[in-house]
Amino acid sequence: MLSNIAASPVDYAAIAAIFVLIATTFGNIILAHKKSNKTKITKEDDSQSVEIKDDAALEKSESVEPVPLKEELSWNARLFKGMARTRNDVWAKVSNIISGNNLAEEMRDELEEILFTADLSPAIVDELLDELPKFSQEEGEPLVKVKEFLQSKVSSAQQNVKKEFYEFSPNSNGPKVIMIVGVNGAGKTTTIGKLATKYKAQGAKVVVGACDTFRAAAVEQLEVWCKRADVEMVRAEEGADPSGVAFDAVAKAKEINADYCIIDTAGRLHTKSNLMDELAKTKKVMSKVIPDAPHETLLVLDAITGQNALRQAEEFNKSLQLSGLIFTKCDGSAKAGSAVSIVQNLGVPIIYIGVGENVEDLDIFDLDAYLNALLGIESKLA
């Protein structure tokens, strides 16, 4: 009987196929289980009012590597391209309406609606709505007048930006310590990778402190950038005290006489303790190594967050006395205009702007170029 049911080569193949199917299914179940656990843990630890839970962004950022450069574009062209969404969704519509000679009263509601989608603060929108009929009647291009209006709101804060932010020049005063803060997924690690690359390219010696000890993946992500940029990174075990890592990083930068020490931080914590308290502690600890460190505390803001970014910025500023802002993801957001309200409210300038994931997609925030790209006024793309 048994010999009658002995398997033929075809049967063996079928049995093997069934085994492969079972193994794959089992593997997928385990993977799915691990993944759902991870999501659960991050949600349980959500104790900060200022955090944004963006698991999709997190998953993406865990595997992120610098995106290879596909095309050679000047920074202005990159900025103009990156701001296309906000320009087309908001300012092109405003321009169409106000370039009609007589701005009828009933247009006000339509304009108001469009301007709110740009995430300008209600106060700025109201003021601008009062001005727009004048702009459309006066001589000259109405959009240029909108530009002057927006410029007047932020130019005093922007004038405070120190030139040495952008140009490295060797000095003997020891490392300049830059602490980077922001909620999860805002773009801190990516921005640090870009900055370290830029400073290194200018001939600076850079040390990076991996103080986001919440996830091992965050440290690995930073490591990819640091290796590419060929800069030193100070790290600790997952779950280590972030202040300790910051202390070690600044000490290392001092010891090797580095020019910059850039500190990455967490946007959420392992414990239920307050994120702001932890960051304030990290900030303070650095001054034990270098008395006036950190010399700069920069908040990374995701443009997609719009007006919520203002609330985040206020909270960070209260606890950490920010010296500047970095506005990321202006590409892919219709809310890049919220930068104007944030700078006006905080009186803290934007130092850098990010319009993509590549190292070339971060550059100096130039108010004039930003407003031109935002409003579509002129494009010096060369």
Ligand SMILES: Nc1nc2c(ncn2[C@@H]2O[C@H](COP(=O)(O)OP(=O)(O)O)[C@@H](O)[C@H]2O)c(=O)[nH]1
């Ligand atoms: N499109 C776009 N994506 C960005 C920009 N900056 C960062 N990202 C992406 O945003 C995600 C989160 O960035 P990450 O640096 O990990 O944020 P962190 O949690 O604040 O450290 C990653 O996928 C980055 O590649 C930007 O300017 N534009």
Ligand SMILES: [Mg+2]
């Ligand atoms: Mg990070």
